[in-house]
Amino acid sequence: xxxxxxxxxxxxxxxxxxxxxxxxxxxxxxxxxxxxxxxxxxxxxxxxxxxxxxxxxxxxxxxxxxxxxxxxxxxxxxxxxxxxxxxxxxxxxxxxxxxxxxxxxxxxxxxxxxxxxxxxxxxxxxxxxxxxxxxxxxxxxxxxxxxxxxxxxxxxxxxxxxxxxxxxxxxxxxxxxxxxxxxxxxxxxxxxxxxxxxxxxxxxxxxxxxxxxxxxxxxxxxxxxxxxxxxxxxxxxxxxxxxxxxxxxxxxxxxxxxxxxxxxxxxxxxxxxxxxxxxxxxxxxxxxxxxxxxxxxxxxxxxxxxxxxxxxxxxxxxxxxxxxxxxxxxxxxxxxxxxxxxxxxxxxxxxxxxxxxxxxxxxxxxxxxxxxxxxxxxxxxx
Amino acid sequence: xxxxxxxxxxxxxxxxxxxxxxxxxxxxxxxxxxxxxxxxxxxxxxxxxxxxxxxxxxxxxxxxxxxxxxxxxxxxxxxxxxxxxxxxxxxxxxxxxxxxxxxxxxxxxxxxxxxxxxxxxxxxxxxxxxxxxxxxxxxxxxxxxxxxxxxxxxxxxxxxxxxxxxxxxxxxxxxxxxxxxxxxxxxxxxxxxxxxxxxxxxxxxxxxxxxxxxxxxxxxxxxxxxxxxxxx
Numbered sequence: 206x207x208x209x210x211x212x213x214x215x216x217x218x219x220x221x222x223x224x225x226x227x228x229x230x231x232x233x234x235x236x237x238x239x240x241x242x243x244x245x246x247x248x249x250x251x252x253x254x255x256x257x258x259x260x261x262x263x264x265x266x267x268x269x270x271x272x273x274x275x276x277x278x279x280x281x282x283x284x285x286x287x288x289x290x291x292x293x294x295x296x297x298x299x300x301x302x303x304x305x306x307x308x309x310x311x312x313x314x315x316x317x318x319x320x321x322x323x324x325x326x327x328x329x330x331x332x333x334x335x336x337x338x339x340x341x342x343x344x345x346x347x348x349x350x351x352x353x354x355x356x357x358x359x360x361x362x363x364x365x366x367x368x369x370x371x372x373x374x375x376x377x378x379x380x381x382x383x384x385x386x387x388x389x390x391x392x393x394x395x396x397x398x399x400x401x402x403x404x405x406x407x408x409x410x411x412x413x414x415x416x417x418x419x420x421x422x423x424x425x426x427x428x429x430x431x432x433x434x435x436x437x438x439x440x441x442x443x444x445x446x447x448x449x450x451x452x453x454x455x456x457x458x459x460x461x462x463x464x465x466x467x468x469x470x471x472x473x474x475x476x477x478x479x480x481x482x483x484x485x486x487x488x489x490x491x492x493x494x495x496x497x498x499x500x501x502x503x504x505x506x507x508x509x510x511x512x513x514x515x516x517x518x519x520x521x522x523x524x525x526x527x528x529x530x531x532x533x534x535x536x537x538x539x540x541x542x543x544x545x546x547x548x549x550x551x552x553x554x555x556x557x558x559x560x561x562x563x564x565x566x567x568x569x570x571x572x573x574x575x576x577x578x579x580x581x582x583x584x585x586x587x
Numbered sequence: 588x589x590x591x592x593x594x595x596x597x598x599x600x601x602x603x604x605x606x607x608x609x610x611x612x613x614x615x616x617x618x619x620x621x622x623x624x625x626x627x628x629x630x631x632x633x634x635x636x637x638x639x640x641x642x643x644x645x646x647x648x649x650x651x652x653x654x655x656x657x658x659x660x661x662x663x664x665x666x667x668x669x670x671x672x673x674x675x676x677x678x679x680x681x682x683x684x685x686x687x688x689x690x691x692x693x694x695x696x697x698x699x700x701x702x703x704x705x706x707x708x709x710x711x712x713x714x715x716x717x718x719x720x721x722x723x724x725x726x727x728x729x730x731x732x733x734x735x736x737x738x739x740x741x742x743x744x745x746x747x748x749x750x751x752x753x754x755x756x757x758x759x760x761x762x763x764x765x766x767x768x769x770x771x772x773x774x775x776x777x778x779x780x781x782x783x784x785x786x787x788x789x790x791x792x793x794x795x796x797x798x799x800x801x802x803x804x805x806x807x808x809x810x811x812x813x814x815x816x817x818x819x
Contacts (some may be wrong), residue, residue, distance in 0.1 A: 227798045245798055249625065262797045317794065388735035428743045432731035448727050452667050452678050454625035454800040455792060457754055460678060461719050461746040465727035518726060543726065 227265065233373050233533055236286060237488075240272035242532045243290070252449075252517065252527045252544050253554055254456040280310055287314045289495055294318045298555030300489060300515025303539040319515070319555065323486070332422045332487055333571060336365060336377070339419070341574040342583070343367035343375060349428045352393040355382035357424060362386055364395040367484050369417070373586050376402045376434075377419035377483075379492045381426030384433040399434075406437045406471075406478065415586040417579070418499065419483040421509060423441065425490025428518060432467065435498055438478050439469025445501035446494070449544040451527035458526065462546060467498060480505040481582040484560070489513035496558050497547050499516045507560045508582045514557035517541025607815045611643040611657070611779055615810030621665035621680075621791075625800035629673060635664035637681065639808055644817070645692075649651040653692045661686045661712065661785075663804045665678035666721075675741060682791065684805075687762055688783075702777075704767040710785055711758040720745035754792055759804065761787035769814055776815040783808045 229242040231568055244265050255263070275282040290304055295318050304316035323329050340347065347367025355362040363379045364386075386395045405412050416438065447462040471478070482499040484492060484507065493512050499505045520528050520542050528542030546552050562585070566577045617639045623632055641659025648654055669676030690708025691738045697703065726744040750757070767781035784807050791802035 248796070248798055265797055384735070428726060429729055429731075433728065434731045436731050446727070448725065450723060453680075454623060454627065455802075456796050457751070460723055461727050461744045461748070463723060463742045463744055465725060468730060526630070544729070 235277050236275040237239045237274040239535050246530045250527045253450050264293050276517045283310045291316050299541050301519050301541045306536050338571045338574045338576040348398040350395040350398045352395050354391050365399045366398045372403050373415045374413040375417045379423050381430040381464040383430045414478050416480045417582050420488050421483050421485040421490040422487045436470050439467050440471045440473045442470050446497040447546045455514050482507050483509045484512050485510040488533040489515040508562045509560050509578050510565050511559050512557040514555045516545040516554045517543045607647045609645045609814050610817050611812045611814040613641045614814030619663040620805040622803040623800045631668045633666040633668045635666050637662035651694050656689045659686050663806050676789045679716040683716040685715050686712040696703040700771040702769045706765040708763050708764050711714045714757045717748040756793050758787045759787050761785050779812045779814045781810045
């Protein structure tokens, strides 16, 4: 009996861990608790630790004492906390990583480390107005609508569709809220433009077999738009990549890679469509998934600039052990909840997708109504 | 003389080592619980049932005591199961071990045919394979219904996983408590029913991160087997 007790005590001793247990509380009353909640939730819900350079354990030991010294009731300390959160997250590669603060003192502070890094590079450019130049290439009768009900940073959903030399169908959108706008009862709905596109890529008889999809400057949006817009461009089931979720609590508790498919509705008897997709450095998230989708058929091409590099989808932990979260009453953190891999097996988070034809266009050229990227796409479809 | 000594040595060695030794072939079910210290509130971690098999060797030491050692194939599975509206989500993690056990048993005979056993000892397992299977919503497989809403399809999957030496703990060590009963069915053999409870003291994963969730197996194995005499 004594021997059994000794063994039992030894077992318990072996089972004990020496590392600190960092608890995410539902109510955070001081900066120490806020930091612990933030750190432990990123620790659990972040999906790119395998390709991440940030040493997250070291972050805890370095910054925990700094946050402990801050006073939540001191306005200067509250403002100082933003700088600390910025330092902590500066090397994270998740293109969707975004911190917004609920505290009134720092409500205007937004931390978007990938965006900050990109702004510091010489190749960076802000959102460009391609439409001004591109209307120069469209035949008369093109359609353009703006829906203010779906705006990002004050810019409404902009959708354009038209013909180029009566042989190429051109479609552009600056975000993927197409289906929501299409089915909204608002007079601003973009339905007429989308219907124009749908009618001209008819699934049962050939009208156009050359299409340009322009997602330059498109920051992504609603995943429902993938099937809504693209199902007409494909015949039957087409795999266009794989997705992986995080199921368990530890950093590498991923699911298997699940193949993802589009269920095309275009008749197989028709001549296949050739699609060229245009994107730039500001094409992110669902735009990049759309590129993978278009590129899943080897005849299709991608023209433009290397994309932003934000491959995942964002949502909170309803389905999986990953994604966005809030630290009560203080901050909300947006994270990718999924990992997307191309058909070739590339994970392009933080890297972007390299185009088949790397063509850039300057603001000066656009001001002169010259779009070299669109010109290249047109030449490839001739 | 030398030959005689060698013969004598091997004779006694054989007598001590193999005499009255029995072997068992067992099959049964393993009911595994995986203890995790961090659990997402949208999930349950459910216990899972799988099939095990083993070969055991029993060597009597004294009249009422025996020592047992064996080698088995023991899957230790568990299931992440979504709660409520997400109950369709399921991922089964199947960890398969080749497991060696060493136990001491006390025999209690009831009449001439029935013998009860109670024992304790240890085991060590070596992780040989991992598989993940189940059903997950595949958010990119959206079906367009031509209505404002869409339907997210579900993906079934079943895939062997690569065991990562940097993360996975190949070896599992633990304590076994065991109960059994055997019934003499003929001159050479006995039918044996056993229940083993394996209490792992080692983590399934190496310590590679702060705030790492524990992953500890607790496995109840019930087996039915046939025990027969190897050496008289």
